[in-house]
Amino acid sequence: MNKTRIIKEILGKTLEKKGFKYIGKEKGIIWTFVRNVNDVKEEVYIQQHSIFESEYKLIMWSSAKGNSVKEIGNVLPEYSDNEYWCAETEKEFIEVISFFDKFIKEFGFELLDEMLTEKTDSFETPERKLYFKAHHKELVKKYDAIYHILDNGSREEQLKHIDEVLWENREAEDTPEKNEEIYDLWLGMASILTEIIIREEGGEVSYDTWKVEINRPQRVLKVWPIDAVVQAWLRYHNNERKVDFVWAMCR
Structure with a gap:
């Protein structure tokens, strides 16, 4: 199974429309897309579990201060228990990446736009x-x-x-x-x-x-x-x- 090709063809095409570019696979388990908006850098990852190779999750990150890393469970309460999604076959992998892609379209882009703005932190002074x-x-x-x-x-x-x-x-x-x-x-x-x-x-x-x-x-x-x-x-x-x-x- 060519996981990189599948990720780029499904999620990559969606992310490209909002200025993200695929920059490679880090440490052999993290497929990374990056965009820069003014002085803010944002990244969207697909991360494979470091031990269980058939498990994957979606991560969103922003360099704008005060924004914590976001995952699907942070946004949709019904998935708060789902840190990783399992895909053992190519068909299942395509289904998982398609689910991540649907999430990005419906919720992720709006969240990523919000994450371009710095947030104040009232506790960690x-x-x-x-x-x-x-x-x-x-x-x-x-x-x-x-x-x-x-x-x-x-x-x-x-x-x-x-x-x-x-x-x-x-x-x-x-x-x-x-x-x-x-x-x-x-x-x-x-x-x-x-x-x-x-x-x-x-x-x-x-x-x-x-x-x-x-x-x-x-x-x-x-x-x-x-x-x-x-x-x-x-x-x-x-x-x-x-x-x-x-x-x-x-x-």
Whole structure:
């Protein structure tokens, strides 16, 4: 099966109409389309699972600050549990890519246009990022002593443990004191998440970017530890837990 040809013929032709160009296959598993609008770069990926070779997902990314990576499940609630789509035969692969193409036409282009604009971030302020950098070790020590996440189970279990902590603490009164407790919990869980990834994969943490980010040497996509924790808690606060969000974003 010539996957590249199928992707270019179906999704590629659609993306070309909006200025995207196919730039190649990265790390053998990521087919990438790029466009530049003024000073903003946007990319649409088809990513093959790094372990399960017959599973694929669609990803949209923008360099405009404040825009998180978007996937189908972020847009359509009925697919919130579907991180990857399975295609074992050429016929199934064509069906999956055609589904991705339909999504781009119906929802993706509008979303990509919105992602051309910078979004403000009210939590990851420069001051909080400096605090996170300066107190990373203290936060790890404090919250691991409470929840015993590190060195307890596999990486997958540790990530899901973070989700469980956020779920258990999802209810919070809207008072200044309680808000500060939740903010500290977010930073604590983000510190532990950073520790898990660095221990397992290595990499570097950047604190002076729009969001704190972890650059992983063996991965194309970066991890935003604070953002991942905050977005997970916000979902859980609304009693939405169809998937363990931190685990899904960082595994």
